[in-house]
Amino acid sequence: MNSKYKDKIWTIPNILSMLRILLLPVYVYLYTVKKEFLASAIVLAVSMSTDAADGLIARRFNMISTFGKIIDPIADKLTQMTVLCCLSSRWWAQLRWVIVLFVIKEAFMLIAGLLNLKKGRMLSGALMAGKVCTTVLFVSMGLMVVMPNMHGTAVTVLSVLCCVAMAVSFAFYLSTYMGKDHGVEIVPLRKDEKG
Numbered sequence: 001m002n003s004k005y006k007d008k009i010w011t012i013p014n015i016l017s018m019l020r021i022l023l024l025p026v027y028v029y030l031y032t033v034k035k036e037f038l039a040s041a042i043v044l045a046v047s048m049s050t051d052a053a054d055g056l057i058a059r060r061f062n063m064i065s066t067f068g069k070i071i072d073p074i075a076d077k078l079t080q081m082t083v084l085c086c087l088s089s090r091w092w093a094q095l096r097w098v099i100v101l102f103v104i105k106e107a108f109m110l111i112a113g114l115l116n117l118k119k120g121r122m123l124s125g126a127l128m129a130g131k132v133c134t135t136v137l138f139v140s141m142g143l144m145v146v147m148p149n150m151h152g153t154a155v156t157v158l159s160v161l162c163c164v165a166m167a168v169s170f171a172f173y174l175s176t177y178m179g180k181d182h183g184v185e186i187v188p189l190r191k192d193e194k195g
Contacts, residue, residue, distance in 0.1 A: 012070070013054035020075040023047045023081045027179055031086045037148045040086075044145055047079055048138055069122065076134060077106055083141045090148065094155040098162045105170040112177045114184055116172045124187045129174060133169035 005011055010175055023043055030040035054072060058064050084102060088095045140158040144150055176182050 005063045005065045006152055007067075008063075008065050009067045011058075011065055011068065012061075013058040014065065014068050016050040016054035016057070016073040017068065019069045020050050021048050021078055024078060028082060028086060031145070032089060037145060041124060041142070042085065042148045043183050045143060048142070048177050051076065051079075061158050066122075071158075073126070080134075080137055080141070081106075083145070091144070091152065094152060094159045098159050098166075101163055101170075103165045105166050105173075108170070109173060112173075116177075121186050123176070124185045127169070127172050127182055127184050129172040129182075130170045133165040136165040 006009060008014075023046065025045070026041050027043045030036045051072075054068075058068060081102065084095060084099055088099060113122065140162050143158065144155060172182055176184055177186070
């Protein structure tokens with residue numbers, strides 16, 4: 001990690017992550033109140049674009065910061081949970097287990113992350129299984145947003161894919177926090193030089 005940005009908050013990647021959080025009320029309003037599904041899909045697409053952009057900029061210009069490693073996944077999880085809750089207002093029967101597994105997985109991640117932060121440690125990066133899970137969730141949710149009249153069977157198939165992706169990701173993170181090497185380490189904050 002570049003020492004110039006390590007302790008910075010107001011970097012371009014971090015601002016993009018914060019923007020992602022600020023877009024959430026806009027999305028909720030458009031989807032649940034106005035029922036403007038196309039407009040809500042556009043907002044979600046912008047949000048997903050900022051997610052891709054902040055990581056690209058952080059790596060390309062070495063703007064990786066400790067705050068960024070915290071705010072980026074928070075923005076991701078808040079976005080995922082918000083979109084899932086909105087979608088469940090249309091497809092509760094199909095999505096209820098996705099939400100349950102999501103809450104269990106993220107509760108574990110939050111508790112494990114906080115316990116390690118308390119000890120001055122954090123994961124050196126995201127696991128590939130976590131990145132794949134995020135992609136599966138966003139693609140599946142995006143399809144449901146842009147196709148509000150999607151057949152229940154198709155939603156069920158997407159829900160099963162999301163559950164499988166989350167279960168695999170959960171297993172890999174649990175294994176990592178238990179000390180297994182999956183390409184990501186639990187490292188001291190002050191010595192973390194990885195991106």
